[in-house]
Amino acid sequence: MHAVPSTNETTTGEAPARKLRGDWTPINYDLRDTWFPVSHSRDLCARPIRRIIHAQPYYLWRENGLPIAAEFHPQRSKGEALHLSEFTGGSGFYPVVERYGYIWAWYGNPDAADPLQLPHIPFLPEDGNIPGYTQRTVRFDATSALSVENLIDLTHADFLHANTIGDGISESDVVEVEWTSETVTRTRTVAQKSVAPIMRWVGGVRAKYQDFRAVLHIHLRSNVCISYPRFRPGYDVPNLQPFLPVGKHRSRCDVTFNTTAAPAPFRYVMPRINYIIQPQDNSVVRPQNQRYFEADERLDMHSRFDKPGTRYRYQMEQLAERQAAGQFAYGSDAEPGRDISGLLGMND
Structure with missing residues (x-):
């Protein structure tokens, strides 16, 4: 695991060459094994x-x-x-x-192919015995890597989805990023955040503010996103969002929100939030995806708030370079199937 460098440094401390936006075309990352x-x-x-x-x-x-x-x-x-x-x-x-x-x-x-390389998902039963109401399927008019970038983005949810999962008002907001050669993990810890509207309307949370900790663990080769948000007061909303790379303008996401520990009606309503969130996300990623394939020389800009997304891009580039050189084996730091309960904060 590593701490993330500033956005204008590489892991060696050397300033990287500036890249044109055309250098980052997510569909190029056809990662195998x-x-x-x-x-x-x-x-x-x-x-x-x-x-x-x-x-x-x-x-x-x-x-x-x-x-x-x-x-x-x-x-x-x-x-x-x-x-x-x-x-x-x-x-x-x-x-x-x-x-x-x-x-x-x-x-x-x-x-x-080795079953030991399956991701470990500690909040889902291995035998798949989970109610059907926890599962939904949504689609995005964007390549899977861009769909993942949208999920990583720290600010989009506070604005794009403010009417359902809450705005960006808080007392403090701390972001940490860790990674291996095969994964990127973003942890966001927010104190005294405005209560998520869905928890107020459906979950019965009457407080004005709540503390929020969300861990997003991403498997780079498959773009399988394992997410564990925790709201206090409120409920844990563990979910799996695997972005299947259908093509350069399409990704499919068979989602599971394991809300079985939450009370009714929240446990039934929360998984259905995908049908509200997806159109909002798609309105952003659809036009953005097309711009990656337009011939121009505008820079693909980012700010210091985009550290998780920048790290994701960098790790994807490194993995793609290894595979282009014929190196498909998993590194010693990878362990896709390792127990991530502690990393997600489930043991806290």
């Missing part, structure tokens, strides 16, 4: 469904209750020529695991 949660488990049955990862097709269905992931539709015509790729080693079938209420499919060299 990782598990993607491609579907909620409850959505998978004998009837095939289709998903896309970086333009690579995945057909999913169940046989005898077990999940199958393949490059081809199971009802293809007999004798039809199949064009199988390196992603299945010529077999046509992807490695697949069912855990935490999701179907996880491997993207990359199938010989490297």
Whole structure:
């Protein structure tokens, strides 16, 4: 783990060269050898469904209750020529695991697939036994990396979503960033923040202010975002937001908000907030995504408040460079499946 440097320094203390905005095009980061949660488990049955990862097709269905992931539709015509790729080693079938209420499919060299590299999600049951009301699916008109950047952004929620999860008024607001070669973790601790309207209206929180601590843990290869916000007075709202990279203008997010410990009606209403938040976020990322592909020389500017997003970009660049050099193995500091309960603050 590391402390984040200032936004005008690299980890060596040397000032980096200024980059044109065209140098950061999120769709270029086609990172391999990782598990993607491609579907909620409850959505998978004998009837095939289709998903896309970086333009690579995945057909999913169940046989005898077990999940199958393949490059081809199971009802293809007999004798039809199949064009199988390196992603299945010529077999046509992807490695697949069912855990935490999701179907996880491997993207990359199938010989490297290892269930130990699945992310650890301590607030979801491994067997997926969680009520259906906790799960929703939303889509964004932006590449997955930009969707993640929007989630990282420290100020957008206070303004864009102020009418639901609260404004930016507080006594203090402290941001910390940690990272490994495979993850970035942002922790935001806010004292005496205005109570989130949804907790006042639906959760019955009558205080004027509340303390707020939110940890966002991001797996870089898959853009799986593990979030643990805690409101006092109020409730914990642990959630998983995995941004599936459908294409350069599209990402899919099969969300789980585990609000089962909260009282009714808050536990039922909070997961549905996605249908309010998504249009607000999409109104911002849709036009921004298109600008990344326009030919111009305007700088992609950022400020000192963007340290988490800047670190995310830097770590993505480093990982992409390693993979471009043929280095796909996980580093000694990675441990995707390590217990992150303490990191999320669940033990506090």
